[in-house]
Amino acid sequence: MQTQAMFRVAIAGSLLWSSAACAQSEEQLTLDTAVALALQHNRQLRSSRIDVMKVGDRLAAARTQRLPQFSWYTLAAQRLTEVNFRFDQGVFGTYPGIGPIPGTDTEIRTPLKPSLLMIGQVTQPLSQLYKISLGIKQLQVEQEFATEAERAKKSEIVNQIKQSYYAIVQAQSALDAVEESIRLYRETDRITEQYVIQQVALKSDSLDIKARLAKAEYDALAIRNPLETQKEQLNLLLGRDLRTLFRVAPTEVARLTEAQLPELQKIAIERRPEMKQASLRAKQAEYDRRILKSDYIPTVSLSVNYFSPVNYGSLIPSNIAAAGVLFQWEPFDWGRKKHQISEKERVIEQAGLEQRQTEDQIILEVNTRFRKLQEAKQLLAVAGLSRELAQEKLRVTTNRYKQEVVLIKDVLQQQATLAEANHQYSQTLAAFWIANADLEKALGEPR
Numbered sequence: 001m002q003t004q005a006m007f008r009v010a011i012a013g014s015l016l017w018s019s020a021a022c023a024q025s026e027e028q029l030t031l032d033t034a035v036a037l038a039l040q041h042n043r044q045l046r047s048s049r050i051d052v053m054k055v056g057d058r059l060a061a062a063r064t065q066r067l068p069q070f071s072w073y074t075l076a077a078q079r080l081t082e083v084n085f086r087f088d089q090g091v092f093g094t095y096p097g098i099g100p101i102p103g104t105d106t107e108i109r110t111p112l113k114p115s116l117l118m119i120g121q122v123t124q125p126l127s128q129l130y131k132i133s134l135g136i137k138q139l140q141v142e143q144e145f146a147t148e149a150e151r152a153k154k155s156e157i158v159n160q161i162k163q164s165y166y167a168i169v170q171a172q173s174a175l176d177a178v179e180e181s182i183r184l185y186r187e188t189d190r191i192t193e194q195y196v197i198q199q200v201a202l203k204s205d206s207l208d209i210k211a212r213l214a215k216a217e218y219d220a221l222a223i224r225n226p227l228e229t230q231k232e233q234l235n236l237l238l239g240r241d242l243r244t245l246f247r248v249a250p251t252e253v254a255r256l257t258e259a260q261l262p263e264l265q266k267i268a269i270e271r272r273p274e275m276k277q278a279s280l281r282a283k284q285a286e287y288d289r290r291i292l293k294s295d296y297i298p299t300v301s302l303s304v305n306y307f308s309p310v311n312y313g314s315l316i317p318s319n320i321a322a323a324g325v326l327f328q329w330e331p332f333d334w335g336r337k338k339h340q341i342s343e344k345e346r347v348i349e350q351a352g353l354e355q356r357q358t359e360d361q362i363i364l365e366v367n368t369r370f371r372k373l374q375e376a377k378q379l380l381a382v383a384g385l386s387r388e389l390a391q392e393k394l395r396v397t398t399n400r401y402k403q404e405v406v407l408i409k410d411v412l413q414q415q416a417t418l419a420e421a422n423h424q425y426s427q428t429l430a431a432f433w434i435a436n437a438d439l440e441k442a443l444g445e446p447r
Contacts, residue, residue, distance in 0.1 A: 007293040008211070009253065010025035010243075010317060019143060022083050026245040026246050027245070027246045028246070028247060028249050028288070029041060029246040029247065029248055029249065030248075030249045031162065031165050031248075031249070033160065033313075034161050034165055034234065034238060035158055035161055035162075037159055037238045037239070037240065038158070038237055038239065039154065039157075039158075040239075041165060041238060041239030041240060042157050042172055042238065042239045043239050044153060044157060045150070045153055045154055045157050046239075048146075048149060048150040048153040048154075049150055049151065051146050051150070052143065052146045052147055052148075052150055054140050055139065055143040055145060055146045058139055058142075058298060059136065059139040059140060059143055062132070062135055062136050062139050063136060065125070065128075065132045065135075065212075065228060066123045066125065066129060066132050066133075068122055068123065069122070069123045069124075070121075070122055071118075071120070071122075071123075072118070072119070072120050072121075072123045073117075073118070073119040073120075073121075074116070074119075075116070075117040075118075076114065076115075076116050077115055077116075077117070078112075078113075078114050078115075079112055079113070079114075079115055080112075081112075082109055082110055082111075082112060083110045083312060083313055083316075084107060084108065084109050084110070085105045085107070085108045085313070085315050086105070086106070086108075087102055087105070087106045087107075087108075088100060088105055089103065089104050089105050090102070090344050095270050098164045107314070108315060110311075110313035110352045113311055114311065115309070115310060115311040116304075116309070116310035116311065117308075117309050117310070117312075118307075118308040118309075118310070119305070119307055119308075120305070120306040121303060121304070121305050121306070122303070122304040122305075123196070123301050123302070123303045123304075123326070125301050126299060126300045126301055126305075127297050127298060127299055127300040127301075127304060128299060128300075128301070129269075130297065131291060131293055131294040131297070132293075134287055134290050134291045135291060137287055138284060138291070141280050141283045141287065142284065144276070144280055145277055145281075145284070147278045148273040148276045148277045148280065149273070149277070150353075151273040151444075151445060152262075152273040152274065154445060155273070155441055155444060155445045156441075157237065158441070158445070159437055159438070159440075159441040160237055161234070161237055161238075162433070162434075162437035162440075163434055163437055164230065164233060164234045164237060165234065165248060166430050166433035166434055166437065168227065168230050168231060168234060168248050169222055169248050169429075169430070169433070170426050170427065170429065170430035170433075171227040172224065172227060172247070172248060173225055173422075173426040173429070174223050174422070174423060174426045175220060175224060175227060176420065177422035177423065177426065178219050178220045178223060178419070179220055180370070180422075181216050181415060181418070181419050182213065182220065184223055184394075184398075184415055185212055185213040185216055185415070186213065187207055187208060188226040188398075188401075188408070188411055188412075188415070189206065189209045189210060189213060189402070191402065192205055192206045192408055193206055195224050201408060203234060205407075205408045205409075208408070208409075208412065209404055209408070209412065211395075212412060212415075216419075219347040228240065231246065234433070258295045261366070261367060261370060264370060264443060265363050265366050265367075267364075267443050267444075268362050268363070268365075268366045268443045268444055269359060269362060269363075270444075271444030271445065272362050272442075272443075272444040273357060273444065274358050274361075274362065275355075275358055275362065278351070278354050278358045278359075279355060281351045281354065281355075282348060282351035282352060282355060284351075285347040285348040285350075285351050286348055287343035288344045288347070289341055289345060289347075289348065289362070292337060292340050292341050292344060293337075293341060294441060295330075295337055296337065298327060298328065298329035299326070299327070299328040299329070300324075300325065300326070300327055301325070301326040302324075302325060303323070303324055303325070303326045304321070304322075304323045305321070305322050305323075305324075306320070306321050307319075307320040307321075307322075308320070362442070365442045366442045366443065368436045368441075369439040369441075370439060370444045372435045372438070372439075373432070373435040373438075373439050374435055375435075376428070376431050376432040376435040376436075377432060379428050379432075380425075380428050380429060380431075380432045382428075383421075383424050383425040383428040383429075383439050384425060386421050386424065386425070387418075387422060387424075387425045389421075389422040390414070390417050390420075390421035390422075391418060391421075393414050393416040393418075394411075394415060394418045395415070397410050397411050397414040398411055398414075
C-alpha cells in the first residue's frame with residue numbers, strides 16, 4: 001500500500017511539473033486573437049481570395065479585347081509543285097511598230113526551292129465592342145460573386161473558429177473541474193487516513209476514497225488527450241504549426257441580443273452573402289441572354305493586312321498591303337439563336353425563384369438560431385444556480401465531516417453531485433456559446 005501511495009505521489013508530481021512547464025511556454029489565446037489569425041493565415045480563406053484575384057485577371061484580359069488585335073503568320077516550306085505562268089501571244093496588246101506583246105506564247109517557270117510566306121494583320125473591332133462590353137460587365141458580376149463567396153467562406157471559418165474555441169474552453173473547464181475534484185479527494189483522503197488511524201473511520205472508507213481518486217485521475221487524462229487534439233485542430237484552422245502551445249482565455253457569457261426578430265431578419269437579409277449571390281446569379285443570366293442576342297449583329301471590323309511571299313517568282317509582288325472593312329453575317333441559323341435565348345430566359349426565371357427561396361431560408365435560419373439561443377440562455381442560468389447550490393452543500397458537508405457530524409459517504413455523495421453540476425454547467429455553457437456563434441453566422445458578417 002505504501003508503494004502504491006508513493007507511486008501515485010510521484011505520478012502526480014510529474015503531472016504537476018509538466019503542467020507548470022507547459023503553462024510557462026503556452027500563450028494565452030483570446031477569441032479575438034484567434035479570429036484575427038484565422039482571417040490572415042487560414043488556407044481555405046486565402047484560396048478564396050485567390051479566386052477573386054483570378055477573376056480580376058480574367059477581367060483585365062477581357063478589357064484588352066476592345067483594343068486593336070495584332071497577328072503575324074509565317075509559313076516556311078519547300079514547294080512540291082512548280083508555280084508556272086503562261087502568257088499567250090498578244091495578251092498584253094498589239095502596238096504599231098512593235099507588234100503583239102508577247103510576240104509568241106511564253107511560259108515562265110519558277111524553280112522548286114524553299115519559300116517563305118509572311119502575312120501580318122491588324123484588326124480593330126467595331127460592332128463587336130457591344131458584345132465585348134457585355135462580357136466585361138458579366139465578368140464584373142462574376143468578380144462580385146467571387147467576393148461574396150469569399151465573405152461566405154470568411155463567415156464559415158469564423159464560425160468554425162468560435163465553435164472550436166468554445167469546445168476547447170468547455171474541455172478546459174471540465175478538466176479544471178476534475179482537477180478540483182482530485183484536490184478535494186486528496187484532502188478527504190488525508191483526513192480519512194487520520195480518522196482510520198484514530199479508529200473513527202473504517203478502512204473501507206479510505207479505500208473507497210482512493211478508488212474515487214484514481215477514477216478522477218483517469219477522467220482527467222481522458223479529458224486532457226482529446227483537448228490536445230482539439231487544440232491541434234484549432235491550430236490547423238488558424239493556419240499555423242499544429243505543435244503551437246496555447247491556453248484559451250476564459251470567455252464571459254455574452255449578453256443575449258435585445259433586438260426583435262423582424263430587426264434581426266432585416267439585418268441578415270442585408271448582410272448575408274447568399275442573398276447577394278442570388279441577385280448576382282440573376283444578373284449573370286441576364287447578361288448571358290443579352291450576349292446571345294448580340295449574335296444577331298453582323299461582325300464589322302477595320303482591318304489592315306500585309307502579305308509578303310519570298311521565292312515565289314519575280315512575277316508575284318514581294319510586298320502587298322491593303323486596308324479595308326471585314327464584314328461577316330449569318331442571316332439564317334435554323335432557329336438556333338432563338339432557342340438559346342429562350343433557355344437563358346428560363347434561367348433568369350429560375351434565378352428569381354432562387355432569390356426568393358434564399359430569402360425565406362435565411363429568415364427561417366435566423367428564427368431558429370434566435371430561439372435556440374434563448375433556450376440556451378435560460379438553461380445556462382439554471383445550470384449556474386445548480387452549481388452554486390452544489391458548491392455550498394459540499395462546503396457545509398465537508399466542514400461537518402471534519403467535525404465528525406456526518407459520514408464520509410455524505411461527503412463523497414456531495415463531491416459527486418458537485419462534479420456532475422460542474423459538468424452540466426460546462427456543457428450548458430458550451431451549448432450557449434455555440435448557439436450564440438450560430439446566430440452571429442446567421443446574421444452574416446458586415447460588408
